[in-house]
Amino acid sequence: IAGITQAPTSQILAAGRRMTLRCTQDMRHNAMYWYRQDLGLGLRLIHYSNTAGTTGKGEVPDGYSVSRANTDDFPLTLASAVPSQTSVYFCASSEWDRDPNEQFFGPGTRLTVL
Amino acid sequence: AQSVTQLDSQVPVFEEAPVELRCNYSSSVSVYLFWYVQYPNQGLQLLLKYLSGSTLVKGINGFEAEFNKSQTSFHLRKPSVHISDTAEYFCAVSINTGKLIFGQGTTLQVKP
Incomplete structure (x- = not known):
């Protein structure tokens, strides 16, 4: 089934630990995005990538890094997790050239940092 | 910079009633x-x-929204809701960069 997969589904992490959230899409979309969802704040863009090999910063990039080595994968890394990074993380993708705003979302990763 | 405000955090409504979710x-x-x-x-x-074009936009599942430039609003409506419409709804804006700016979300609770 075409779409976006995210792993893990949920994770509890000790503060200071390193964590990589994985995202894979099989729709051959050239653009991918990472959002965090927090109650009362909606979704906020962390990082994005218009095409493989390029990345850009969103609204809330501090404490996060991304890479885009190929079209399908867009991992998000927390180098040293802090409790304020407790959130639900969503990966999304779109066809940048056709309609960058029609984004397809994965099921999310629920991360708790203690 | 762009911003979005959803005026209601929760909207309870009975099944088959009309609903409007507000977005500015x-x-x-x-x-x-x-x-x-x-x-x-x-x-x-x-x-x-x-x-662009017609200010009344129709979407999936019987929803529609109307763009009002003078009031800077984009309210979502449905004439008759179902239990299955229970969900969280997000309004978002973009200047066509792919960087969506989301509102805080509105939880629609449809009661039988």
Whole structure:
């Protein structure tokens, strides 16, 4: 089934630990995005990538890094997790050239940092 | 910079009643407008979008929204809701960069 997969589904992490959230899409979309969802704040863009090999910063990039080595994968890394990074993380993708705003979302990763 | 305000955090409504979810935006340039829906324990999916042209936009599942430039609003409506419409709804804007700015979300609770 075409779409976006995210792993893990949920994770509890000790503060200071390193964590990589994985995202894979099989729709051959050239653009991918990472959002965090927090109650009362909606979704906020962390990082994005218009095409493989390029990345850009969103609204809330501090404490996060991304890479885009190929079209399908867009991992998000927390180098040293802090409790304020407790959130639900969503990966999304779109066809940048056709309609960058029609984004397809994965099921999310629920991360708790203690 | 753009911003989005969803005026209601929760909207309870009885099944088969009409509903309106309110969204206002702020921007110094022209924007594109979107409504996304998030069903429980799922990711978001696009409900409808306004890019240009007719100000009344129809989406999936019987929803529609009207763009009002003078009031900077993009309210979402449905004439008769179902239990299955229970979800969180997000209004979003973009200047066509792919960087969506989301509102805080409105939880629609449809009661039998």
